[in-house]
Amino acid sequence: MCTSFVDRRNDIIVAMNFDNNCMPFNVNINDPKKFMVLVDIGKGKHPSFGVNSDGTFINSLMVDSNGKGLYKRASKKVTHTSKLIDDILAGIIPSDEINRYLKNIEVVNVPNFSVHNMIVDKYGNVCIVEPGRGVIYSPASETPYFVMSNFSLWDFKNNGELNGNGIDRYKTAKELLDKSNNLDVDTAFQILEALKQNSDQWKTSFSMVYSQKDNAVYYCVDGDFKNISKHLFT
Numbered sequence: 753m754c755t756s757f758v759d760r761r762n763d764i765i766v767a768m769n770f771d772n773n774c775m776p777f778n779v780n781i782n783d784p785k786k787f788m789v790l791v792d793i794g795k796g797k798h799p800s801f802g803v804n805s806d807g808t809f810i811n812s813l814m815v816d817s818n819g820k821g822l823y824k825r826a827s828k829k830v831t832h833t834s835k836l837i838d839d840i841l842a843g844i845i846p847s848d849e850i851n852r853y854l855k856n857i858e859v860v861n862v863p864n865f866s867v868h869n870m871i872v873d874k875y876g877n878v879c880i881v882e883p884g885r886g887v888i889y890s891p892a893s894e895t896p897y898f899v900m901s902n903f904s905l906w907d908f909k910n911n912g913e914l915n916g917n918g919i920d921r922y923k924t925a926k927e928l929l930d931k932s933n934n935l936d937v938d939t940a941f942q943i944l945e946a947l948k949q950n951s952d953q954w955k956t957s958f959s960m961v962y963s964q965k966d967n968a969v970y971y972c973v974d975g976d977f978k979n980i981s982k983h984l985f986t
Contacts, residue, residue: 753954754813755921755947756801757899759935760876760892764964766809767940768801771949772957779958779971786841787969787983789958798862799837803962803969805985807874808847810840814902816916817866821859821884830858833867833883840871847873854879854887870900874964882906897935899925921947937961937970945977 756768770777776792777800788802801811812833824830831839836859839845845853850873861867861883869881876892885906890898903916914922928943929935940961948956960971969983 753902753917753921753949754811755899755901755918755925755944756811756813756870757897757925757929757943758809758870758872758876758878759897759929759932759940761896762934763936764807764872764874764876764892765935765937765940766803766872766962767944768811768960769944769947769949769956770801770958770960771954773953773955777957781983783842784986785843787962787985788837788841793862793865798834799841801837801960802841804841804843805967806843806847807962807964807967808840808850809870809872809962810837811870812837812867813870813900814917815866815868815882815904816902817861818884818904818907821861821866821882823863824858824860830860832860832862833865833869833881834862836869836881847875850879851877851889854881859883859887868900868904870898880905897926897929899929901925921949937963937966941970941972941977941980945975948975948977950975 753771759765780788786804790797791800803809859881871879878890878898880888901918901922944959956975962969967985
C-alpha cells in the first residue's frame with residue numbers, strides 16, 4: 753500500500769511513499785533521462801514508479817479490483833499498466849500527448865494485479881488511470897494539490913463515498929497539504945513521514961520527492977527521513 757501526492761502551487765512537487773510487503777526492488781538510473789524504481793513481483797522486475805528528465809511522473813499503486821480491467825495482451829488498442837509506465841518514462845508517450853493517448857487506448861492490469869496509476873505531466877496536470885473504471889483528468893488550475901492512496905478515486909468521484917484501503921493516509925495528506933501554503937521539498941518529506949507505515953504486513957521501504965524547480969529527485973530508504981539522497985537530472 754502506498755501514498756502519493758502532487759502540489760502544484762509554487763513548484764511542481766511530486767511525493768510518494770512506496771509501502772512494501774517484502775517484494776525486492778531497486779532504483780534504476782542507468783538512463784540519465786529517467787529515475788525509475790523496479791519491483792520484482794515474482795516474474796521478473798517490472799517498472800513501478802519514477803520520473804523522467806522532462807518532468808513527467810508516473811506510479812502504480814494497488815487498488816481493489818471491480819472485476820474489470822483484467823490483463824489482455826498489448827496491441828495497438830490495448831496497453832497494460834507496466835508498459836504504460838515504461839513508455840511514459842522513456843518519452844515514447846511525450847508529456848504533451850498523455851491525455852490524448854489515454855483517450856485512444858484501453859489500459860489493463862498485468863496478470864494477478866489490480867492497480868491504478870497517477871501520472872503528473874510537466875505542467876502539473878494529473879491523470880488518474882484506473883483499469884476497468886476510467887480516467888480522471890485534473891488540470892493544474894483545478895486544485896492546489898492532488899492525493900492518491902489505495903482506494904478507487906473513480907468510484908469516489910462518482911458516488912461521493914470513501915471506500916477501500918488508505919483512507920486514513922489520504923485524509924492525513926489532505927489535512928497537512930491544506931496547512932502548507934508554501935510547500936517545499938523538506939515539507940513534502942515531513943508529510944511523507946506522517947504517512948509512513950510500519951506494520952507487520954506493510955513497511956515504507958522507499959520515499960521520494962521530485963522538485964521541478966530543482967530538476968531533481970530526493971529520496972530515502974526504509975523510512976529513514978534523516979538521510980536523504982539526491983539525484984540531479986543533467
